[in-house]
Amino acid sequence: MIVSPTPKALEEALQFLHAGDLIGLPTETVYGLAADATQDLAVAKIFEQKNRPSLNPLIIHGATQTIFQEHVEWDERAQLLANTFWPGPLTLVLPRKLTSSISLLASAGLETLAIRIPHHPVALDLLKKFGKPLAAPSANRSGKVSPTTAEHVAEDFPNLFILNGGATTIGLESTILDLTSTIPFILRPGGILREELEAVIGPIQMHDSDTIKAPGMMKSHYAPHLPLRLNALGPQPGEAFLAFGPTAQSDLNLSITGELQEAAANLFKMLRLLDQMEFTGIAVASIPMQGLGLALNDRLQRAAAPRDL
Ligand code: TXA
Numbered sequence: 001m002i003v004s005p006t007p008k009a010l011e012e013a014l015q016f017l018h019a020g021d022l023i024g025l026p027t028e029t030v031y032g033l034a035a036d037a038t039q040d041l042a043v044a045k046i047f048e049q050k051n052r053p054s055l056n057p058l059i060i061h062g063a064t065q066t067i068f069q070e071h072v073e074w075d076e077r078a079q080l081l082a083n084t085f086w087p088g089p090l091t092l093v094l095p096r097k098l099t100s101s102i103s104l105l106a107s108a109g110l111e112t113l114a115i116r117i118p119h120h121p122v123a124l125d126l127l128k129k130f131g132k133p134l135a136a137p138s139a140n141r142s143g144k145v146s147p148t149t150a151e152h153v154a155e156d157f158p159n160l161f162i163l164n165g166g167a168t169t170i171g172l173e174s175t176i177l178d179l180t181s182t183i184p185f186i187l188r189p190g191g192i193l194r195e196e197l198e199a200v201i202g203p204i205q206m207h208d209s210d211t212i213k214a215p216g217m218m219k220s221h222y223a224p225h226l227p228l229r230l231n232a233l234g235p236q237p238g239e240a241f242l243a244f245g246p247t248a249q250s251d252l253n254l255s256i257t258g259e260l261q262e263a264a265a266n267l268f269k270m271l272r273l274l275d276q277m278e279f280t281g282i283a284v285a286s287i288p289m290q291g292l293g294l295a296l297n298d299r300l301q302r303a304a305a306p307r308d309l
């Protein structure tokens with residue numbers, strides 16, 4: 001059920017969360033499937049509903065930095081990054097405090113927690129009123145394309161109570177930065193760029209897409225049903241063509257003017273649209289490997305990878 005985020009609907013959402021039930025939550029990146037992070041049974045429902053492998057930990061969302069203090073070991077780098085980029089599409093992986101009340105299932109038994117403050121008025125309002133952290137992975141079935149509208153969420157979870165926050169503005173998941181090593185590591189490229197992070201805390205490393213660093217970051221992910229062919233100059237017979245930049249011929253165009261931000265906001269939506277038509281595959285034009293292009297190519301490579309799930 002898709003509902004507009006009126007005060008009454010927010011009250012209802014809070015009741016669901018307190019009762020250990022799930023809701024669909026808009027953020028600036030993608031929609032989340034949210035539960036009270038401190039209730040084991042509620043967190044277990046996320047894994048069950050998404051059909052998610054239980055070794056794949058969840059991101060914990062809060063409205064303020066203070067709410068995380070009892071859960072993670074904070075340090076100077078985390079402080080600088082949080083002050084600069086939160087609320088926003090940056091997830092920080094930090095050592096988990098032994099006394100944290102967050103469900104161990106949410107962090108898949110790891111000694112770390114992934115946390116962020118989302119930049120969306122509905123999410124922030126709800127998190128403030130809830131007063132506790134919410135565990136929220138992207139609101140899609142495991143391995144499938146992430147949702148950027150409430151309608152996408154309803155396609156995968158028809159019975160879910162979904163707060164409608166409109167189409168997400170970023171369209172790709174948050175950047176995940178591991179701060180538990182001496183040199184921080186980007187585990188997943190996303191809305192905040194490596195250069196932006198380095199400007200604040202100095203050198204960081206990028207994980208190469210062939211190794212799985214974040215648990216559960218399988219190669220095949222974000223996958224539509226149809227096979228994907230990347231760096232295509234044009235479609236082969238039967239294929240849909242997802243273009244980028246000015247072109248004579250395309251079924252859909254990520255950004256006619258070749259803007260990476262627009263392409264990021266359109267990617268998951270357009271993959272879904274082309275996946276529903278009568279094609280044999282989806283050919284995707286090449287996207288430059290700079291700025292947000294890194295995150296875009298990361299998602300495309302996973303969407304095109306052999307389906308190993
Ligand atoms: O933008 C986002 O981050 C969205 C919105 C809803 O906030 N959430 C999202 O969650 O993308 P999900 O579950 O689809 O992806 C979470 C990623 C997974 O790849 C997981 O392995 C990683 O975060 N992760 C979670 N906890 C971790 C931890 N303690 N250490 C390393 N990676 C972790």
Ligand code: MG
Nearest residue numbers: 137138139146
């Ligand atoms: Mg996801």
